[in-house]
Amino acid sequence: MKLSDEYKELTWQGLWKNNPGLVQLLGLCPLLAVTSTVTNALGLGLATMFVLICSNATVSAIQQWVPKEIRIPIFVLIIAAFVTCVQLLMNAFTYGLYQSLGIFLPLIVTNCAIIGRAEAYASKNPLKQASFDGFMMGLGFLLVLIVLGGIREILGQGTLFDGADLLLGEWASVLRVEVFQLDNQFLLAILPPGAFIAMGFLIAAKNKIDAKLAEKAPKKANVEIERVRVNFDS
């Protein structure tokens, strides 16, 4: 396989075909818990993506020296180290967001999507590809988080990018879009059950698109080998 083909395949796998949020259904806990607004989703998605790239790169770089028997604890240690970095950075620079993400920031350590990529891809592949795979998987996860956060924020409180200044600094408060004015919050969309329902709809939509694509794809013609039947008796 050519190198560019490999990158193409990694992109396709991470963003669509093997998307950690929609297909592997890994890391559901943060996915459902913090996506009540786009800002929260973006914050957690970026943090996860950063950890994923760094841990994939590290795991790939040290793969020769990791004994097979104790690889999982080592992966966990590496991931935990990067999560701690992210946590301290967010604590320092985006304190408001750090507070609203709460326990789900340190919980990135236990996100199965990260350790899954370390085990399944990074520990067997060279540094460049592993980092790229981390980036694409992280991006796929981030996109699902943002879409889910967008749906829930619009339904729940009728806004988009509410509190973006917590993540991006003072200027970002102009990003806040009031889609429509709601007198009451639609609490179901903000509470976790709403996340489950919205997630179900997202997965259904993805399957529907896949089915449509499969329908449109040119069907491989079954090449039948015709044999001439020869009847010698007649």
Place this chain on the structure above:
Amino acid sequence: MAYWIASSPHNHLQSKTSALMRLVIYATIPGILTQWYFFGWGNIIHISLAIATALLTEFTVLSLREKKVSEQLFDGSAILTAVLLGISLPALAPWWISVIGSIFAIAIVKQLYGGIGLNPFNPAMAGYVMLLISFPVQMTSWQPPLELMSVPLDFINTLSVIFTNFTYDGYSVEQLRTHIDGHTMATPLDTVKTNLTLGLTITESMNNIVIGEYVGIGWQSLNLAFLIGGVFLLFKKAIPLVTPLSFLGSLFVCSFIAFLISPDSNASTLFHWFNGACMLGAFFILTDPVSGATSIKGRIIFGALAGFLVFIIRKFGGYPDAVAFAVLLCNMSAPLIDQYTRPRTYGHK
């Protein structure tokens, strides 16, 4: 000549789903009329809104799923869901409450799980719980009985409150709920619950104006009317006897034991039976053939569990009434109950 050999049962009841649904809808009529007499037009408006939305949603989803629309649209199940939802809503809730509730009940609770006969939850109650969790303010602003209200409320004014939040003369829902002495009137269940946290005894709570002579003005008659409708259904053999019997029995046992232990902090059985959605739940919701248990033994357990949960949630929970929550929890446990109460086939162990 060949004989046609059929296995038992040889005697078939030729009734259809739509006939059963129609019967249950007829049985709610005494309840709806009582509700109209004591609480005015609000619930009838909500029922009509809910029916219209439910039919529209059902039509949309059925055509999306490429089902036979004409057959399934008017089988009565969507209308019954809408009627039950409309009955259980607070009379002065805004119009979008019943619209969102019936869309959720039909599209998500019923059709997404496969349509009629396949829904694990009772659609009306799931819709109600969704509304209660999402819009707590609107869903707990219960209208007091007409005879206690300081502002008379006719059809036009009710319509105006539901669609604009204000009556024709400019009264808000909060003002309508206020008694002449300036206190907001709550439902009897809510009153007793609040009074208990304030340190009042049950006997003192019973002097509250919303309780009236027996266990709650309006609410007692409403529950009686649903009881009558339920007995009509029992006579028509539309619902099994054991479910409501075991539900009410279990509620009786729980409240009686609690009453014996501490009569000052536990309301009587009659109070529990004739308040809130008790009779509606017993005869119209728990007897739903789809989401309930199927065997006789299973139905007894199902009803008893519901009664126990209603008592526990009313007594210790955060919400004053509990029927909707109890029904959903029982719906969840119905498959397990069925698993362990499978009737023995004759000749098998």
